[in-house]
Amino acid sequence: MPMSVPSSPSSYHASDGAAYERFLGRWTGRLAPLLVDVARLPDDGDVLDVGCGTGSLALEVARRGPDRAVAGVDLSEPYVAFARTRRDTLNVNFKRCDAAELPFTGGQFAAVLAQLVLTFVADANKVVAQMVRVTRGEAWWLRPSGISAGGSSTSGFLGHGCRDRPIGRVRRGTDCLHPLESAGCLAGTLDRRRSGRD
Numbered sequence: 001m002p003m004s005v006p007s008s009p010s011s012y013h014a015s016d017g018a019a020y021e022r023f024l025g026r027w028t029g030r031l032a033p034l035l036v037d038v039a040r041l042p043d044d045g046d047v048l049d050v051g052c053g054t055g056s057l058a059l060e061v062a063r064r065g066p067d068r069a070v071a072g073v074d075l076s077e078p079y080v081a082f083a084r085t086r087r088d089t090l091n092v093n094f095k096r097c098d099a100a101e102l103p104f105t106g107g108q109f110a111a112v113l114a115q116l117v118l119t120f121v122a123d124a125n126k127v128v129a130q131m132v133r134v135t136r137g138e139a140w141w142l143r144p145s146g147i148s149a150g151g152s153s154t155s156g157f158l159g160h161g162c163r164d165r166p167i168g169r170v171r172r173g174t175d176c177l178h179p180l181e182s183a184g185c186l187a188g189t190l191d192r193r194r195s196g197r198d
Contacts, residue, residue: 015078021054028053028115031142032060035113038158039140044068045110050099050131050141051075051117055083055092061113062092068110073097074117099127107136107163118143128161138162 035057041047045068049058052072062070070092074080083094097103099117112135118124124143131139141159 015076020076020079021082028056031115032057035115035140035142036060036064039111039113039138041065042110042137045137046071046108048073048102048104048109048112048131048134050102050112050114050127051120052083052094053079053116055086055094057113057115058083058092058094059086059088062089066091069093071095071109073099073102075099100130102130102134104134106133109135109137111135111137112139114139114141116142128159132161132163135163 041061041064044065047058047061047065047068047070049055049061049070049072052058052074053076055072058070058072061068066089068091072080072083072092072094074083074094074096075098077096080094080096087094099114099121100123112131114127114131118127118141121127128139128141131141139161143159
């Protein structure tokens with residue numbers, strides 16, 4: 001997967017959507033239903049997927065809520081183009097933009113979600129602040145600290161924020177509901193939260 005590090009607010013750049021899908025897309029496809037379950041999205045209102053990659057999370061949200069509009073945004077045009085080819089429902093749209101500079105009005109979305117983008121940006125705090133700014137509901141994110149060659153999380157956390165509760169720095173603490181300490185625990189943590197066991 002060809003990558004370079006630009007000097008923009010976001011530090012990750014990739015140029016091959018099909019390669020991303022083979023490496024991480026198969027994994028994000030398995031995590032997407034779990035994150036949607038944990039987030040307990042409102043019954044209506046638009047939803048934003050920040051750092052959508054090849055679209056797994058946005059497509060999951062769109063399939064579950066065919067009457068809502070879903071937007072997926074990513075800095076990589078090749079990822080956005082690949083996500084568009086996977087679009088199997090009319091209520092989802094993909095567009096290129098920087099997660100650190102979301103081009104949406106405050107409170108525009110009922111919910112905002114992100115799976116992996118915080119691992120790949122230069123300033124995770126700025127991205128989370130943008131996510132919280134554009135939601136009138138809640139923002140949920142996963143932040144694996146590392147991704148193994150097999151595509152599994154080596155550690156990280158599940159985070160949550162909303163407009164009426166200011167978020168401090170993105171780190172382990174009040175904004176991080178569940179630290180993820182060991183390889184392979186991300187899906188388990190999401191599954192426990194989804195079933196109410198955690």
